[in-house]
Structures are given as C-alpha cells and as structure tokens.
Amino acid sequence: MANQVLLKGGLLIDGNGGGVIENAGVLNHGERITAVGPVDLIPVPENVEIVDVEGKVIMPGLVDAHVHLIGVKNLNLMLAVLEPTEIQMGRALKDLPKLIDAGVTAIRDVGSPVALHIRNLIKDGVYEGPRVKTSYKILGQTGGHGDIHMLPPEFNMNRTCDGVDDCRKAAREQFRAGADFIKICSSGGVLSEKDDPRSPQLTVEEISAIVYEAEAVGSYVASHAQSTQGIINALKAGVKTIEHGILIDEEGIELMLENEAYLVPTLAIVKRIVDVGDQYGVPEFGLRKARTYYDLHIQNMKKAYAAGVKIAAGTDFAGCDPVAHGGNALELELLVNDVGVTPMEAIVSGTKTSAEAIGLGDEIGTIEKGKLADLIIVDGNPAEDISVLLDTNNIKQVYVGGKRYKNGEAVKKEVELI
Numbered sequence: 201m202a203n204q205v206l207l208k209g210g211l212l213i214d215g216n217g218g219g220v221i222e223n224a225g226v227l228n229h230g231e232r233i234t235a236v237g238p239v240d241l242i243p244v245p246e247n248v249e250i251v252d253v254e255g256k257v258i259m260p261g262l263v264d265a266h267v268h269l270i271g272v273k274n275l276n277l278m279l280a281v282l283e284p285t286e287i288q289m290g291r292a293l294k295d296l297p298k299l300i301d302a303g304v305t306a307i308r309d310v311g312s313p314v315a316l317h318i319r320n321l322i323k324d325g326v327y328e329g330p331r332v333k334t335s336y337k338i339l340g341q342t343g344g345h346g347d348i349h350m351l352p353p354e355f356n357m358n359r360t361c362d363g364v365d366d367c368r369k370a371a372r373e374q375f376r377a378g379a380d381f382i383k384i385c386s387s388g389g390v391l392s393e394k395d396d397p398r399s400p401q402l403t404v405e406e407i408s409a410i411v412y413e414a415e416a417v418g419s420y421v422a423s424h425a426q427s428t429q430g431i432i433n434a435l436k437a438g439v440k441t442i443e444h445g446i447l448i449d450e451e452g453i454e455l456m457l458e459n460e461a462y463l464v465p466t467l468a469i470v471k472r473i474v475d476v477g478d479q480y481g482v483p484e485f486g487l488r489k490a491r492t493y494y495d496l497h498i499q500n501m502k503k504a505y506a507a508g509v510k511i512a513a514g515t516d517f518a519g520c521d522p523v524a525h526g527g528n529a530l531e532l533e534l535l536v537n538d539v540g541v542t543p544m545e546a547i548v549s550g551t552k553t554s555a556e557a558i559g560l561g562d563e564i565g566t567i568e569k570g571k572l573a574d575l576i577i578v579d580g581n582p583a584e585d586i587s588v589l590l591d592t593n594n595i596k597q598v599y600v601g602g603k604r605y606k607n608g609e610a611v612k613k614e615v616e617l618i
Contacts, residue, residue, distance in 0.1 A: 205250075206225055206228075206239075206250045206251065211256070211581065212257075212258045214259075217545065224236070226258055258575060258577060260564070260574060261574040261576050262305065262528065264308070269332065270288060270313075271289055274520050275473070278348065278483075292312070301526060302526045302527070304330050305600045306330050306332075306554075308381075308514070311338035313336070319380075330600060337379075338385060339359050339360075339382060339385070340384060340402070341360065341402050349392065363406065364406055371413035380559070383422050384423050384439075386424065386439070387401055397493060398427045400429040400430040404433045404436050411439060420439075426444045426447060432452050441461065443466060445501070456504070460510070463501075464513070465511065465514075466514050471494070471534060472530075473487065473522065482522075511549050513531045514531065532549065533589075573599050573601060576595055576596075577597035578594055578595060
C-alpha cells in the first residue's frame with residue numbers, strides 16, 4: 201500500500217497566485233496529492249505519517265524551464281566539445297542532488313548529449329533527481345548559434361540542418377532518439393563566436409517544418425531567439441516557447457500574446473556572466489556581447505511583462521561556475537528586482553507557468569488535489585521576500601512524486617504514525 205503523508209500546520213502557497221492558507225494541510229497518497237486546505241478540514245486516514253511544518257511554508261517545487269544538464273567544465277564551448285561525454289555525464293549526475301537541495305523538482309534541458317540518458321536513469325530509479333524533460337541535440341543552421349563554429353564541423357555536439365527537408369529529418373532524428381521536444385536556434389547568440397544576437401537564423405519555412413514534426417507527435421518547439429526578426433520568425437512558424445527574447449519588439453510581444461506563447465528570459469546566466477564571467481574563463485566575445493545587451497534585455501522584459509506575456513522562469517545554468525546548479529532561484533530574484541514582478545508573481549513563474557511551458561502543467565506546478573506531489577517546505581516566506589529561496593539552507597524538505605528527497609531536521613517537530 202502506498203505511503204500516506206500529511207504535511208500539517210504550514211502556510212500554504214499553492215502556486216496559483218492567490219491568497220495563502222494559514223494552518224494548512226497537504227495530504228499525499230503515494231505520488232499524488234489527495235487533499236489540500238485548512239488542516240482541520242482534512243480527514244486524517246489511518247496509518248498516515250504526520251509531519252508538523254508549523255512556522256514553515258508549503259509550496260510547489262521549483263521548475264527551471266531552461267537549463268543544460270550537460271556537465272561541462274566551463275562556458276568555453278570549444279573546450280567542452282573536446283571532452284568525452286562520459287566525463288561530462290559524470291559531472292552532470294553530480295548536479296542532481298544540487299538541484300534537489302535548491303528545491304528544484306523539475307527541469308527542462310534545452311540541449312545536451314547526456315541529459316536524455318540521465319532522464320532515463322532517474323525514471324528507472326538508478327539515480328534520484330528532479331523530473332527531466334530534454335530536447336537532446338539542438339537544431340540550428342550551418343554557421344548558426346547551434347553550430348560550434350569555432351571548430352571543424354565534425355566536432356559539433358549539436359545537429360546542423362539546412363533547408364526544409366533537412367530540418368524535417370533533423371527533428372525526426374531527435375524524436376527517434378527519445379527527445380521530449382525540439383530546441384532550435386532562430387537567432388545568433390552570446391556564447392557563439394562568429395554570429396550576432398541581432399541576426400535571424402533558419403527561415404520561417406524551415407522552422408515550420410520542425411514545428412509540424414513536433415506537433416505530429418504531440419510535442420512542441422522551443423527556440424533560442426534573441427534577435428527581433430528571429431523571435432518573429434519563430435512565432436510565425438508556431439514555436440511554443442521563446443528562450444531569452446533579448447531584442448523582442450512590439451510585434452513580437454503581440455505575436456506572443458496572440459499565440460499564447462511563453463517567454464523564458466534567462467536573466468540569471470547573463471547576470472552571472474556580466475558580474476563574474478571574466479573570472480571563470482568565459483570567452484571575451486561572450487563577455488562583450490553579454491555586457492552589450494544586458495540592460496536592453498531587462499528593459500524589453502519589462503515591456504513584455506507589462507503587456508501580459510506569460511513569463512516562465514529559466515536560468516540557462518549549465519552546472520559549471522559561474523552558472524552552477526543550486527543557485528537556480530536567482531532567476532526569480534532577478535524577475536522581482538530587475539523586471540518588477542511581485543514576489544508572488546515570481547513564484548507563479550517559477551512553478552505553475554514554468555510547468556505549463558515545459559508541457560507538465562496538468563501534472564505539476566501547483567498544489568492541487570490529483571496532481572503529483574512535487575512540493576517543498578521552506579523556512580521563511582518567499583511571497584514576502586523572494587531571496588529566501590536563494591539560500592538552500594531554507595529549503596527544509598523536498599518531495600518529488602511524494603518521495604522525500606531532502607529532510608531537514610528543523611522541520612521534524614512532529615513526525616508520528618496514526
């Protein structure tokens with residue numbers, strides 16, 4: 201019989217953005233939530249484990265909608281592709297407990313040769329970690345952002361594709377390998393040497409072919425899109441999520457609203473590169489481009505937020521300094537401090553909206569009856585001070601599908617079996 205756990209007496213933030221519930225209770229039966237609300241109104245079944253979380257906050261686990269579970273040593277991609285993937289997989293596996301420790305219960309990997317295998321190992325119970333959705337290899341044009349064009353083509357870890365037919369085949373290859381969705385590059389980027397964030401990449405026709413293949417198998421496309429035209433092209437072709445969105449303009453914002461697309465700003469990686477990237481081997485071209493566009497990026501995110509665009513939280517962290525996993529709540533803090541969202545809106549971005557963006561909105565992201573019991577117990581109230589989530593010592597318990605992966609002693613005031 202599945203274990204039943206009642207989290208009792210905490211302040212509930214359910215992820216929907218509404219009011220909090222004091223002296224709340226959440227009853228988990230196996231992997232799912234079976235009751236939520238004032239604890240006095242929840243019938244207590246026999247043989248239930250009661251965990252007293254009085255003085256703590258119960259909230260959904262964090263969902264990082266843009267990471268690279270890739271195990272690189274640094275952000276110099278030329279060096280990364282020269283390492284064996286087996287070594288990188290070893291490093292990436294070490295990142296799983298860091299993510300759990302930070303309260304991250306689900307991630308979307310947007311490009312990694314090893315994340316697909318790590319996802320499968322977690323599903324098989326060989327390793328413990330957050331839920332993983334992955335695109336496997338990134339699709340991009342020859343000489344574009346997805347092409348490691350500082351090295352000969354045979355070193356490329358991603359999949360270059362040119363023309364409608366080749367793009368269609370490339371998408372099919374990723375799904376054949378087991379990808380959950382497709383990641384493309386419809387513009388240049390910051391950490392690629394020879395292209396420019398202002399440049400569009402892939403045509404609308406090429407992107408449309410990839411979107412068709414994704415939708416044919418019930419999936420979707422996420423696009424690295426920093427240039428104004430690259431964002432517009434991706435949205436016209438039916439892309440679901442826009443990653444970065446640095447140079448989004450009014451037309452792009454309108455298209456996002458019309459298409460009900462999601463924007464994943466990834467402010468955290470740029471902030472870290474601008475602040476300390478020069479101390480950790482970030483190439484000079486990456487430092488220069490990050491510094492050039494950082495302020496403009498923030499201003500355009502403010503415009504998108506004011507217009508009502510759906511914003512999901514993603515860090516673009518890759519597991520190495522200065523973007524090591526474990527500090528993933530930085531994205532929420534930047535949304536509050538730089539973009540101007542409220543702490544509660546940031547929580548929704550990092551839970552409910554991110555879950556929707558990665559295709560798991562029906563299962564996780566909010567604490568509701570019937571959903572998977574992905575939740576965390578926090579010391580401090582992030583709805584009042586979002587920075588509480590940045591200190592992993594404040595994340596006292598972490599549950600993924602009802603299974604407790606982190607169990608802070610400070611929470612265990614009362615643990616008993618009835």
